[in-house]
Amino acid sequence: MAAMATDTTSSLIPGADRSPSSWGLGDGQAIPWEYAPAPESRDVVTLKERYGLFIGGRFVSAADNGTFATVNPATEETMALVARATLADADKAVRAARRAQTRSWGALPGRERAKYLFRIARILQERSREFAVLESMDSGKPIKESRDVDVPLAAAHFWYYAGWADKLEYAFPGRVARPLGVAAQIIPWNFPLLMLSWKIAPALAAGNTVVLKPASTTPLSALLFAEVCRQADLPPGVVNILTGPGEVGMALVTHKGVDKVAFTGSTEIGKRIAKGVAGTDKALTLELGGKAANIVFDDAPLDQAIEGIVNGIYFNQGEVCCAGSRLLVQESIAETLIDKLKDRLATIRVGDPLDKNTDVGAINSKAQLEKITELVASGVAEGAELYQPACDLPERGYFFRPTLFTNVAQSHRIAREEIFGPVLSVLTFRTPDEAVEKANNTMYGLSAGIWTDKGSRILEMAQRMRAGVVWANTFNKFDPTSPFGGYKQSGFGREGGMHGLHAYVRLEDR
Amino acid sequence: MASPRVEVRKTYKLYIGGAFPRTESGRSYLISGADGTPLANACRASRKDVRDAVRAARKAFDPWAGKTAMNRGQVLYRVAELMEGRREQFAAAVEAAEGLKPAAARTVVDRSIDRWVWYAGWADKIAQVLGSSNPVAAPYFNFTIPEPTGVVGVVAPETSSLLGLVSRLAPPLVTGNTVVLVASERRPLPAVTLAEVLATSDVPGGVVNVLTGYKAELVPVLASHADIDALDTWGVPDELRTEVELLAAEDIKRLLRRPTTVAESRFDWLDDVASERPEWIAAFLEMKTVWHPIGG
Numbered sequence: 086m087a088a089m090a091t092d093t094t095s096s097l098i099p100g101a102d103r104s105p106s107s108w109g110l111g112d113g114q115a116i117p118w119e120y121a122p123a124p125e126s127r128d129v130v131t132l133k134e135r136y137g138l139f140i141g142g143r144f145v146s147a148a149d150n151g152t153f154a155t156v157n158p159a160t161e162e163t164m165a166l167v168a169r170a171t172l173a174d175a176d177k178a179v180r181a182a183r184r185a186q187t188r189s190w191g192a193l194p195g196r197e198r199a200k201y202l203f204r205i206a207r208i209l210q211e212r213s214r215e216f217a218v219l220e221s222m223d224s225g226k227p228i229k230e231s232r233d234v235d236v237p238l239a240a241a242h243f244w245y246y247a248g249w250a251d252k253l254e255y256a257f258p259g260r261v262a263r264p265l266g267v268a269a270q271i272i273p274w275n276f277p278l279l280m281l282s283w284k285i286a287p288a289l290a291a292g293n294t295v296v297l298k299p300a301s302t303t304p305l306s307a308l309l310f311a312e313v314c315r316q317a318d319l320p321p322g323v324v325n326i327l328t329g330p331g332e333v334g335m336a337l338v339t340h341k342g343v344d345k346v347a348f349t350g351s352t353e354i355g356k357r358i359a360k361g362v363a364g365t366d367k368a369l370t371l372e373l374g375g376k377a378a379n380i381v382f383d384d385a386p387l388d389q390a391i392e393g394i395v396n397g398i399y400f401n402q403g404e405v406c407c408a409g410s411r412l413l414v415q416e417s418i419a420e421t422l423i424d425k426l427k428d429r430l431a432t433i434r435v436g437d438p439l440d441k442n443t444d445v446g447a448i449n450s451k452a453q454l455e456k457i458t459e460l461v462a463s464g465v466a467e468g469a470e471l472y473q474p475a476c477d478l479p480e481r482g483y484f485f486r487p488t489l490f491t492n493v494a495q496s497h498r499i500a501r502e503e504i505f506g507p508v509l510s511v512l513t514f515r516t517p518d519e520a521v522e523k524a525n526n527t528m529y530g531l532s533a534g535i536w537t538d539k540g541s542r543i544l545e546m547a548q549r550m551r552a553g554v555v556w557a558n559t560f561n562k563f564d565p566t567s568p569f570g571g572y573k574q575s576g577f578g579r580e581g582g583m584h585g586l587h588a589y590v591r592l593e594d595r
Numbered sequence: 596m597a598s599p600r601v602e603v604r605k606t607y608k609l610y611i612g613g614a615f616p617r618t619e620s621g622r623s624y625l626i627s628g629a630d631g632t633p634l635a636n637a638c639r640a641s642r643k644d645v646r647d648a649v650r651a652a653r654k655a656f657d658p659w660a661g662k663t664a665m666n667r668g669q670v671l672y673r674v675a676e677l678m679e680g681r682r683e684q685f686a687a688a689v690e691a692a693e694g695l696k697p698a699a700a701r702t703v704v705d706r707s708i709d710r711w712v713w714y715a716g717w718a719d720k721i722a723q724v725l726g727s728s729n730p731v732a733a734p735y736f737n738f739t740i741p742e743p744t745g746v747v748g749v750v751a752p753e754t755s756s757l758l759g760l761v762s763r764l765a766p767p768l769v770t771g772n773t774v775v776l777v778a779s780e781r782r783p784l785p786a787v788t789l790a791e792v793l794a795t796s797d798v799p800g801g802v803v804n805v806l807t808g809y810k811a812e813l814v815p816v817l818a819s820h821a822d823i824d825a826l827d828t829w830g831v832p833d834e835l836r837t838e839v840e841l842l843a844a845e846d847i848k849r850l851l852r853r854p855t856t857v858a859e860s861r862f863d864w865l866d867d868v869a870s871e872r873p874e875w876i877a878a879f880l881e882m883k884t885v886w887h888p889i890g891g
Binding site for chain 2: 241258259260352355356359360362363364365366371373528543547550552553554555556557558559562564566567568569570572573574575576577579582583584587592594
């Protein structure tokens with residue numbers, strides 16, 4: 086599959102008017118060996134032709150029988166037709182959630198709620214391969230990531246929060262934690278099942294019921310999760326899943342029967358959602374965009390740092406809110422590090438998400454591919470130097486080469502805007518103060534990375550980063566016990582850990 | 596026969612960056628007591644005064660947040676010490692502003708002092724209560740610590756001019772946030788008197804900035820100012836609430852909102868359980884999680 090690409094010259098593009106396919110091809114080394122295809126079998130997944138909404142424990146058509154197609158971004162083939170929820174369906178789902186909250190779920194003792202959540206965790210583990218394959222087909226992410234990261238972490242989230250359901254009084258000393266009621270949850274397309282678990286597990290543990298809207302390009306794992314809820318005999322209406330466009334999400338946000346809104350997605354939509362709850366008593370948590378700095382000092386373990394940088398920006402095609410998209414390198418080692426990085430880029434395998442060798446899969450949608458392409462064009466036009474390794478891309482599907490920009494100024498769009506793609510902008514610094522200044526010079530504040538051998542420097546830099554998650558000598562690590570969320574315009578509230586429970590409870594005096 | 600002594604009256608000014616300027620707008624408005632007696636002219640602060648106050652608060656943030664927690668606790672405790680020495684002055688101010696009986700006014704002052712003490716004590720404990728060490732399923736030392744959000748805009752309660760004010764002001768301050776405060780519009784004088792205590796305490800200039808004036812004019816400016824990170828909207832008049840929250844959404848400000856079911860004028864600030872809440876401290880904290888590998 087990864088055929089040897091021939092080297093061509095000229096990686097620098099003078100203007101943005103050239104076609105993306107000709108950018109930067111070439112002065113990188115192609116992989117000097119071939120991989121035999123190692124496709125994961127699709128047999129484990131049984132696709133239906135049509136999927137319904139999941140409301141009150143049943144799969145139902147949309148009120149107007151409307152549907153939309155969900156596409157495999159690696160093949161551009163339609164996988165299935167999915168019900169397109171209407172505003173009436175949103176209302177129906179909120180009512181079902183309310184009924185379940187007052188009649189069954191809210192009244193259930195914590196220790197019984199816990200057992201349902203443990204069941205869900207177990208079923209996710211048992212059906213893990215099915216989820217992994219389906220997730221990779223619907224989202225474009227490499228199977229090794231869905232298999233080794235998304236699905237195990239999703240199961241772990243349910244496992245972790247299951248145990249909290251009957252221990253809430255220990256999480257909030259001196260206070261009584263009550264459920265908020267009905268939660269409207271809107272999740273993005275980059276980690277469909279994992280984001281579902283981050284939303285649903287703590288909400289249910291605390292006694293809330295939910296209406297969840299998955300992203301319109303990745304509805305299938307949420308609908309398979311609905312089947313898991315049935316298999317676990319979760320009471321009807323505790324989890325409701327509405328597939329459809331953004332208006333359905335906004336209908337949930339502004340619905341009078343909703344007590345809590347949780348959103349993960351772009352800062353732009355986050356602002357609209359915050360406006361949607363203005364003047365109400367609805368609780369709100371937002372996990373929004375990022376433009377993380379990954380800071381490499383001259384004493385860093387370089388080979389380890391290279392792996393961290395690659396994982397930081399090319400993991401999940403860079404479609405990660407906490408991606409390390411700004412590399413800040415200490416000037417004295419910049420040349421060495423960039424050379425090593427370019428060598429490493431040559432060995433990244435881009436292609437079929439279902440191939441077990443694939444490192445970078447398909448971009449989630451045509452629209453996203455266009456956005457990445459446009460931003461990369463702006464980088465070229467604004468004068469940054471573009472580098473892409475020579476690698477063949479599949480003929481069909483939405484693919485984009487791992488991309489590296491050097492000579493980037495802080496004012497460039499590629500240094501300021503969230504690209505949400507496999508595009509790394511390299512900047513340099515001389516002193517720790519300059520690194521801090523540049524790292525914090527953004528409206529975002531989700532994550533940061535620090536690479537140095539010196540422990541005291543790690544702690545000082547970690548303290549000075551205005552970011553919610555700081556990875557020292559590592560990057561893009563996640564765990565259900567570890568709170569995650571942003572500073573500044575990367576949002577507020579935390580998901581994961583004890584702090585994640587706080588977003589789903591009302592505290593009363595004892 | 597000596598003529599009767601003429602009283603020296605106080606000029607009530609703004610408190611910005613540790614100094615007491617008049618409003619740059621040169622405007623004032625008449626403050627009357629609860630019985631309608633004119634008490635004094637207060638500054639009617641302007642948009643420009645808000646901006647000056649935010650600049651002072653931003654400048655003061657790093658040093659204040661950078662103090663040790665114990666030191667910050669002592670500095671705020673000292674505010675209580677200084678108020679204790681001026682109990683009569685505060686009681687007179689509260690009595691005039693709120694129309695309370697002398698004994699009730701003294702109770703309000705005493706509880707205001709005690710509230711400083713309660714919140715000051717949290718400075719070096721909140722990280723232990725709200726922070727955590729997280730047992731991740733991989734070889735990493737993972738911990739979560741609270742950090743102050745930044746510059747907080749506090750809209751003080753309209754009715755409770757001193758105790759309500761202290762109860763809103765102390766929670767963001769104790770963890771290292773700096774504050775731009777809009778005082779009660781109708782009862783701003785105790786806030787200015789409190790500013791005079793802050794100015795002579797060890798609270799550095801700029802950590803608390805006090806503005807008096809019309810809320811309808813000042814609060815939207817506060818809510819839309821891009822260098823304010825969070826808002827306590829407790830004292831926002833109901834009719835301004837939605838507008839303020841829409842403006843705050845524009846740059847994802849954190850909000851501490853009074854529940855719509857709680858009438859501002861009915862809240863009982865003398866109720867310690869209701870008014871002494873770690874959640875109000877937590878509202879102006881950011882949780883930072885750090886991953887550090889274990890092993891070579």
